[in-house]
Amino acid sequence: MQISLxxxxxxxxxxxxxxGSGIAKSLASAGATVIxxxxxxxxxxxxxxxxxxxxxxxxxxxxYQCDVSKEDQVIKMFQDVVSxxxxxxxLINNAGIQKDSKFTEMTIDQWNAVIGVNLTxxxxxxxxxxxxxxxxxxxxxxxxxxGKIIHISSVHEIIPWAGHANYxxxxxxxxxxxxxxAQEYGADKIRVNSICPGAIQxxxxxxxxxxxxxxxxxxxxxxxxxxxxxxxxxxxxAFLASDLADYITGTSIFVDGGMTTFESFSTGG
Ligand code: NAD
Numbered sequence: 309m310q311i312s313l314x315x316x317x318x319x320x321x322x323x324x325x326x327x328g329s330g331i332a333k334s335l336a337s338a339g340a341t342v343i344x345x346x347x348x349x350x351x352x353x354x355x356x357x358x359x360x361x362x363x364x365x366x367x368x369x370x371x372y373q374c375d376v377s378k379e380d381q382v383i384k385m386f387q388d389v390v391s392x393x394x395x396x397x398x399l400i401n402n403a404g405i406q407k408d409s410k411f412t413e414m415t416i417d418q419w420n421a422v423i424g425v426n427l428t429x430x431x432x433x434x435x436x437x438x439x440x441x442x443x444x445x446x447x448x449x450x451x452x453x454x455g456k457i458i459h460i461s462s463v464h465e466i467i468p469w470a471g472h473a474n475y476x477x478x479x480x481x482x483x484x485x486x487x488x489x490a491q492e493y494g495a496d497k498i499r500v501n502s503i504c505p506g507a508i509q510x511x512x513x514x515x516x517x518x519x520x521x522x523x524x525x526x527x528x529x530x531x532x533x534x535x536x537x538x539x540x541x542x543x544x545x546a547f548l549a550s551d552l553a554d555y556i557t558g559t560s561i562f563v564d565g566g567m568t569t570f571e572s573f574s575t576g577g
Contacts, residue, residue: 311550313340315450317393318549319385321345321376321433322403324355326510327460330538331400332358334546336367340398343389344371347403376403376429386436395444397451398549399437401430402460404478406512411473419474426478427485430459434489434500441498454497456549459486460541461502463564479504483560490558499557501548506564508536528572532565 318335322328324346332342342362346355355371362369370392374385389396404426407418434457441455462479469476482502490500507526509517517523517535527533540563547553548561562568 309552311338311546311552313338313398313546313550316340316397316549317343317389317395318398318400319343319345319372319389319396319433319437320400320402321374321429322347323400324351324358324371326512327505327508327538327541328400328402329358330540330542331402331460331545332369332542333362333365333367334539334542335398335400335549336362336369337365338546338550340549341393342367342369343385344369345374345376345385345403346371347375348373376433377424379432382429382432382436386433386440390440396437396440397455399433399455399457400460400545400549401433401457403429404460404512406472406475408472408475410471414473422474423478426475427481430482430485434459434485438489438493438498441493442496446497452497452551452554453499455499457486457489457498457500458545458548459500459502461486461504461560463504463506463562463567465502465504465560466568486560487558494557499553501553501556501558502560503541503544503548504560504562504564504568505541506530506536506562506567508538508541510538530565530567531569531571531574534565536563536565 318340320332323332323344336342344355374381446454461482464476465479465483486502516526
C-alpha cells in the first residue's frame, strides 16, 4: 500500500514555516505539485528555502505570495494556479496566527486579525477551491474524488483556552465550516476534513518549548511525552488527501500525543 498523489496539484497556505512546510514536503514526496503559499515579502526567502528542499528531493512546485485574509488576493492565487497548472486537486487550509490577550483587554484589532486569517482565510480558500473542483469535475486519472480540502484546526477546536478567546473561537468555528462543506458537497465527491494538532514544535508556540522549564511544563499535558513535529501532521495530510482515505469526510482527526485525553486527570482528577 502506497500513498500516491501523482498528477495532483496542492495549494498549501502558510507553507513557508512550521506545519505548512512539513505538509508541503509530505505531499510533494507523494508526487503532488505543491504551491508553497506565503503571506508577504518578508516570508519569501523562507518559502524559497522550503521549495528548494522539495525540488532537491525530486519534488515539484512553486512559491506563491498571497495574504489569505484578502479576498482579491485569494481569488487571484487560484486563477494563477489554474492557469499555470490546469487545476487544483487539494487545498490544505493551514495559515494561522495567534494574538493572545486576557479577554477584557482584547482589542478589536486582535480579534479581527485572528478571525481574518484563521477563519475568513479558510472560508475564502475553500470557496475558490470548491469552485475549481466543480468546474473540473472528477478526473479518474488524478483521483477518484473531485477534490480534497484539509483544514488545519487545533485541539482548541474542543479544548477551551483562557487568554486565547479569538484563537479558540476561530478553531471551534472551523469544525462547523468543515462539517457543513462535507455535507453540502459530499454528493459532488468533494472530501472535507480537519486535522487538529496538539503541541507541534513550530514558531507559533516557541515560548512553550524553547526553554527546558517550558518544555517540561508542556509535557505534563501530553501522555505520549514528546512534543509533535510538522512531519507528524504531514504524514496524516498526505494520507487524507489520497484515495486511500476515500471514505473519510466530515471528520476531525486529532494528532496530539493524547492531549485530548486530558492528562492532568490521569491520577483521578
Ligand atoms: P507557523 O507560525 O510556523 O505557521 C503559520 C504560517 O501561516 C506561517 O507560515 C505564516 O507566515 C502563515 N500566515 C500567517 N498569516 C498569513 C496570511 N494572512 N496569509 C498567508 N499565510 C499566513 O505556525 P504553525 O504551528 O506551523 O501553524 C500552522 C497552523 O497550525 C495554524 O493554523 C495553527 O493554528 C495550527 N496549529 C498549530 C499548532 C502547534 O502546536 N504548532 C497546534 C494546533 C494548531
